[in-house]
Amino acid sequence: MVHLIINGKVAQAEEGEMLLTVIRRQGIEIPALCHHEAVEPFGACRLCTVEITKEEWNGWKNHVTSCLYPVESNLIVNTHSPTVIELRKTLIDLLLARCPNSLKIRQLAEEYGITKTSYEEIPDADNCILCGLCTRICDQMGFDAISTVDRGHGKRVAPPFDEAPPDCVGCLACALNCPTNVIEFTDEGNYRTIWKKQFELITCAKCGKKTITKEFAEVLSESRNIPMSYFEICDECHRKELAQAMGGICSWSREAVS
C-alpha cells in the first residue's frame, strides 16, 4: 500500500497503480481524452497532467501525465495548480483550433471558460484529435487493421494505403470508442460499411434483428471456442431463451413442491 497526498488529502493506492486512477477514485475530476481502461496508457492528450512534488525535493516541482505516472509514497499531487490549469486551457485552446466543430471539444472548452480558440483555426479541420484510441483498441482486439500514418501536423488515422483494410472485421470498436465520434460507419439493410469496407450482418433467426458481422462472428467463434450456431440468434433472444428455460425450471420445481 502506498500513501500519497492529493490536493491536500491523504490517499491510498496499490503499488504499480497509475496516478490518474487514484485521483479519480478520490472523486476528483480531471479530463483525459486518450485514456481508456482497456488499453495501455498512452500520454498523448496531456490533459491529465498534474503537478507533483515531494518534501525532500526542496520546492522543486514537476509536471507529469497522471495516466502514465506510477504512484510513489509521499508524493504530493496538485491536480489544479495555476500552471496545470493554464496548461489544460492551452491544450484545449489548441484542440479547439484543430477541431472547431467537435461537440465534445466545445463542451470541454466551455468547462474551462473558452468559447472560441485564440489561435488560427486549421483549414479543412475534421474532428479527429489523434488520441490514438481507435488504433490502440484495434490493436488490443488483435486486428491491427488501422494505424496512424505520416507524422507531424499531417498525421492521421487510416487503413493501410487508404484502401479497405484486409484485417478489419467490422467490430466497430474503433468507432464506438472515439471520443469525438469522428469514425463514420453505416448499417443499412444487411450490410455494414466502415473504412470503405462492406460487411454482411448476421440476421437474428428469431427476431430478425441485425447483430454482428459474419467476419467478427468467425473470429469470436475461433478465438473463444464458441460454435458458429451461437451467433445465429441475437443476444436479446439468447437471453429470452435462457429466461424461458429458467422459467420452465422454476414452474416445474414449484409444481414439484406443491
Next chain:
Amino acid sequence: MRVQTPQDLQNLRRQCLAEQEKFPKRVLVCCGPGCLANGAAKIVEEFRRLLKKKRIKDFSVKALKETGCHGLCQQGPLVVIEPRGIFYTKVKVKHVEEIIERSIRNDEIVTDLLYTDPKTNRTIESYADIDFYSRQHRIALRNLGKISQYSIRDYITRDGYQALAKALTIMTPDQVIEEVTTSGLRGRGGAGFSTGRKWATCRKAEEQPHYVICNGDEGDPGAFMDRAIMEGDPHSVLEGMIICAFAVGSQDGYIYVREEYPLAVQNLQLAVDQANEYGFLGENILGTNFSFNIKISRGGGAFVCGESSALMKSVAGQVGEPRAKYVRSVLKGLFDKPTVLNNVESFANVPVVISEGGKQFATVGTSKSTGTKAFSLVGKVCNTGLIEVPMGTTLREIIYDIGGGIHNDRPFKAVQTGGPSGGCLPESKLDLPVDFDTLTEAGSMMGSGGMIVLDDHTCVVDLAKYFLSFLVEESCGKCIPCREGLYQLHRLAVNISEGTATEEDLEKMEKLSEMIVIGSLCGLGKSGPNPFLSTIRYFRDEYLAHIRDKHCPAGVCRELIRYEVIPEKCDGCMACISTCVVEAITGKKGEPHIIDQDKCDKCGACYAVCNRDAIKVI
C-alpha cells in the same frame, strides 16, 4: 581468419604495418559527403586507371585509399599524398595525371593545387600546418582521412582493436565502467549524460538480456559528424560498442542508422562483416568466452527517431513514437529490457578512453565536460567542414581561427548550435567557452554538434520560422503541445515575418512556448520552441522591428522589403533585366533601370547579379 589472442592481434598489427611500409607513398582521396558531391569518385577512378597503366616503381595501386571525410569540405575534393602530408585542394579529374607524375613518380609539388592561407596569401604544403587543422584536437575523428574507409587492416595499423583486447584480457567489466566514469565522458548526442553512469546502471539491472544500441540517426539540418565517422571510420564505432557490451553484459547490439546515409549503411555493414571475420564480433571474441553480435537497423529518416524511446520502438519494428520515460530506457528500453543507447561519437571515443586511461582522457577539455567535441561548421563561414576541438574552446576560436572568419568579411551576427532544438547565440557570447553546461546556460545547447554561422544577411525571424517549420513536419504528432502548439507557433512566426502580427502575438508566443515546454511528452517537444525562445532572448529588437516598423533589418522577409535601383550607381548593363523572371525591371542600355514594385516578387536575383552594388534592399 579469427584473431584468437591479444598476441595474435599484435602479430596482425605488425603484419599490416609491414604491408604499409613496403610502399611508403600513399594517395588518400577524401570520399566524404562533400568531396563525393564534388566528384571525388571520378578522381579515384582516374587515379586507379592511370596508376594501373603507368606502373610506377615503388608504388602499389593498393596505396590508393578512399578515406572518410578529411574535414575541410569547403576546399574539396581533397587529395593527400603521404608520408609528407601534401595537401591538394579543389582537385579535378584533369589534375590527376599531373599529381601522379610530379608527386608520386617524383617528389615534387603541384603548387597550384595547394591551399592558400587567406590571411597571408601564402601557399601551405602540408595540412598539418593549416590553421584549420593545427588548432584542432582529434579524438573521435582520429582516423578520418587517414585510413581507407573500407579496410579493417588500416584500422588495425592505427592501434585498432587494441583497446578491446586490453578490456577483454586484463580488465573486468567493472574496471571498464570505472575507467569510462573516471574519463568524465558525457553523451555526445546532445544530452550530455554521464556515459559511465549509464553503463553502470545497465550493468546492475537484474532483468536480462541487456542490449547495446548505437544512435546513428543524425537528423539535424547541417550536421554530419556522425555520418562522417560511420562512413569513414566505422570500426571505431564497433570497437566502442563491443567494449560497452562487455562492460554491461550484453550479447546483442544494434546500430540504428538512417537510410538517407547509404554509404554509412554500406560501410558499417562491411565493417561488421570484417569484424566477424577477424573475430572481434561473434562467438568467443579474441578467444574469450565473451560473445557479441551487431545488427544494422535502418531508419526511415524520421527526425523523432533520434529520440531514445522512439528509436527503440523503430528498431523493434513499431511506429517511431516516443513514450513517457518515467522509467528510464536504460532500465526498460529495447523490447522493454535494459538498454544502453549511445551516440556514434560517444562510442568512437571509448577505445581512446580505454587505451589511454580515463585520467589521461580527462586532461583534455574542461572539468565538467571532458574530452573533445566534433562540430560540423557550416553557414556563412570561410572554412566550412568537420572539426573537433577540446571542450572549452571559445566560439570565437572556432569561428575565426579554425573557420577563418565570416565569408566575404561580413559582420558576424549569430551562431546557431544544437540543431533545430538548439538556439542562437549573439556576438556578445563569442567568447563563451563551448561545453555542455555553458551552452545550455546561454539558452542554446550542444546538441549533436551542428554549428551554423550567420552573418548580417540572416534574419532571425526567418531562421526561427525555418526551424519551426522543420519541427512541425518532423514532430511525431503524438502529443498535442508539440503537434498543435508548434504548428501555431510557426503560424505566428509567419505572421511576424509578413508584418501582420502584433505585440500581443509575441506575448502569446512566449506563453505558448512555456506551455509546450511543460506539456510535451518527449525531449524533442520540450525543446521545440527553442528556435523562437533563443532568438527572442537575444534579438527582441529585430522581432519588434518586424512588428512595429514592418521592417526586416536583414532584408530577408519578402513581405517587408523592396528592392530599388540606386540610379547613381547603375550603369545600365541590363544584367538584372535579363535575370528577372517576372519581368519587373525595365530600362535602356546605359541608362539607370527601374524596378516595378507591383510586379517584383522579391526573389533577390537582381541584387545577387548586380556587380556594381546598384541595387539596395529597403
